[in-house]
Amino acid sequence: MTTVTSLDPAIAARLSRDEAGLVAAVVQDDVSGDVLMLGWMDDEAVHRTLTTGRVTFWSRSRREYWRKGDSSGHTQHVRSVAIDCDGDALLVRVQQVGAACHTGERTCFLAGGRLPVVVGEAPVDGEGAA
Numbered sequence: 001m002t003t004v005t006s007l008d009p010a011i012a013a014r015l016s017r018d019e020a021g022l023v024a025a026v027v028q029d030d031v032s033g034d035v036l037m038l039g040w041m042d043d044e045a046v047h048r049t050l051t052t053g054r055v056t057f058w059s060r061s062r063r064e065y066w067r068k069g070d071s072s073g074h075t076q077h078v079r080s081v082a083i084d085c086d087g088d089a090l091l092v093r094v095q096q097v098g099a100a101c102h103t104g105e106r107t108c109f110l111a112g113g114r115l116p117v118v119v120g121e122a123p124v125d126g127e128g129a130a
């Protein structure tokens with residue numbers, strides 16, 4: 001991607017992008033703690049998210065910037081942004097207006113639903129742990 005970005009070089013240096021130049025952005029409701037959705041950001045989307053108070057993603061399907069809520073009205077207002085240990089993911093805490101998912105569900109994970117899993121359990125203290 002050749003987009004000129006004004007992202008702070010000190011922040012840009014901490015990002016570990018995938019081959020498409022993107023980092024994952026996990027979006028979490030700042031009030032409930034619910035994980036709302038996952039989006040993708042290039043450097044410019046990170047810059048816009050850090051400096052405008054609104055969450056902006058890079059849409060991989062439409063190949064354009066996507067400021068959450070511009071078409072749906074379901075805006076996301078940035079409360080904080082954290083970077084993970086190796087720089088390939090951001091945690092964006094937001095004030096969510098309306099549904100985070102385009103399906104109308106509050107979160108994308110409610111929309112998708114649970115998959116069948118074998119439930120694991122940590123050993124009780126003093127048992128089994130080597």
Ligand SMILES: [Zn+2]
Nearest residue numbers: 101102108111
């Ligand atoms: Zn969704």
